[in-house]
Amino acid sequence: MSRIDARLSELGITLPGAPAPAANYVPFVRSGNQLFVSGQISNGPEGLIKGRLGADMDVSEGALAARFCGLALIAQAKAALGDLDRIKRVVKLVGFVNSTPDFIDQPKVINGCSDLMVEVFGEAGRHARSAVSAASLPLGVSIEIEGIFEVE
Template structure:
């Protein structure tokens, strides 16, 4: 697909980027970063539209995969995308959170096929860390 994974970002607080328990890998929330590593900031319904925010969500999905690769050594061990939780920096009257998080969901399905289909939440937030437009976290099933 011509996609390039970014470098796995260091945590911005007192947490770890991933935790594996059994065959589940929990990936901490990844904020929207452009290909050059700059934060994608914005608020849906105010400074950013659905298409731009959906592209930012896809960037979050790439960051999730970068964290998974760093934790696992490669992505061949990923068996299934179990769940994504997406958070959209948005105004109180914005209601298209699912369309925004589709950017991350669609990327996972494109990359993993049926194994990329997952449970999901898409939630609006008054603000996100550092003014990020989108943040997405994941649970992945991995081979032992």
């Protein structure tokens, strides 16, 4: 068992299957020592997590949805690399929050994913980040997050 797989087990985390692309794109691209993972939408055990922050979802619900995006990012990285120990660093996350125009807590919502990366990868999980609002997201989901990883 790899070090990161052991850490996931210790945290009680089971990764979902890596989601298949829903359109004309690939789920990840490796270029040199970087792995670019396409945007992962909020999808939990009960299915798609839909809603708008500031309307029918609060920050804690949004952060949980962002955490599910993070699990999907890690699952895609595992599908790409085979072994999560090949991740040297989480370089950057870009988070999109489906929200009302007056919603201002995008960073608190995307922390659900950022916190997961640090829980799983430790200091190597600390990353650069953007957290922005969107008027809508695919399929009405609440969150979409893409990631860039430094890999061996």
